[in-house]
Amino acid sequence: FCRMQYISGFGNECASEDPRCPGALPEGQNNPQVCPYNLYAEQLSGSAFTCPRSSNKRSWLYRILPSVSHKPFESIDQGHVTHNWDEVDPDPNQLRWKPFEIPKASEKRVDFVNGLHTLCGAGDMRSNNGLAIHIFLCNTSMGNRCFYNSDGDFLIVPQKGKLLIYTEFGKMLVQPNEICVIQRGMRFNIDVFEETRGYILEIYGIHFELPDLGPIGANGLANPRDFMIPVAWFEDRQVPGGYTVINKYQGKLFAAKQDVSPFNVVAWHGNYTPYKYNLENFMVINSVAFDHADPSIFTVLTAKSLCPGVAIADFVIFPPRWGVADKTFRPPYYHRNCMSEFMGLIKGHYEAKQGGFQPGGGSLHSTMTPHGPDADCFEKASKAKLAPERIADGTMAFMFESSLSMAVTKWGLKTSNCLDENYYKCWEPLKSHFTPNSRNPTGPN
16 A cells, blocks of 8 residues: 555644645635635534534535435345344343354455444434444445445444545545544445454444543543544546445435545545544553552543433553552453443453453443453462563453443344354353451462
8 A cells, every 4th residue: 555644633623635636725714606626615514503612523525526416315225234222132141252254255245334234232313322333244345335324423443454445535544453433424435455354333423532531631541643534535536327325324224326436525624524543552541559440541532421421432442551550350350330341352362351252253241241350360360470461462452331221133142143152151160269267368479
């Protein structure tokens, strides 16, 4: 790949124009009577017009033809995309999935849209409140097809295979151990180069933001400068009657035909853009004395609810770091949570479950469902010498956490054939170590 260009900064007010058309951005106004190069002006709004300035999201696009130039939308096959949270009975058990199987290109060509599979979710996109978790499994590029989501934002986590994403704002190359966010209403097309897999967190009606830092201070976690926004790039390409625009609207898929590429934006300015982030840039905060800080210290992005301190969704990672806590059981502790926790693994071995939790798979621990280290991890960590050690080298696990109680789809529980029926057995070897006659049992420390 040639070197991709980006603008740096999270939520910045940015401006960009394709160098092939210098001066394409109007000067001093958004909507002149005649735009430079005879372009069309089009605003893309990501928030209500009257939102406070701090949360007001919009961008102006200057394009060869406006996005309204298409035939009517018609309903198309849903595949495995759903928003029906009642298609199977709820299941409060600890759930774990083996790596989701990617279709072989030699058997069936599947692009990003055809390869979307809804795993679980909650809420309702018509009331702008909720989320869904999807798995994408594909082996071919989208060609003359693009996709946009009227229901919410997509946070895309590739696990296997790089994604070359064409957007109305420009191009992004997103590789495993990077993420990208494509916000509501933005059209995009994805090229892939091998059998490709990943995870998607979709949020309805709100947007991701950086978590507040509080006593941490001004710096740390995901720093704003490390988020990358594409620069303007356009194609003036005719596709007579042959370009398909796919829209997800109220949980259903629709398609419309048009005669031109949708990526005909010559220049743009605003603060409502797609963006990407390299997880290696995360500045880890950790305990340096004893006990655990809560895993919220690993939050990359959050989507807040109306209740202060409670998120519709958090994106949390567990990156390589040092473990130095004294007098402490260092792996994650046993836990029951009022939040729902979906975990995925991009690469490596997760510290609390070295065995069955594999890259490309996942787990769901629902509201108040107990979970924690498997028996082998507990035994080893209880006896380990507490010297400083590297944790999670070569690994990247993540969590989609939500205050909503998520329902699993029929595909997730049955059709995928990836549910690990033996997950519960990783805790069966746990045994009592109770010493009623000795308050201070002998240990390595």
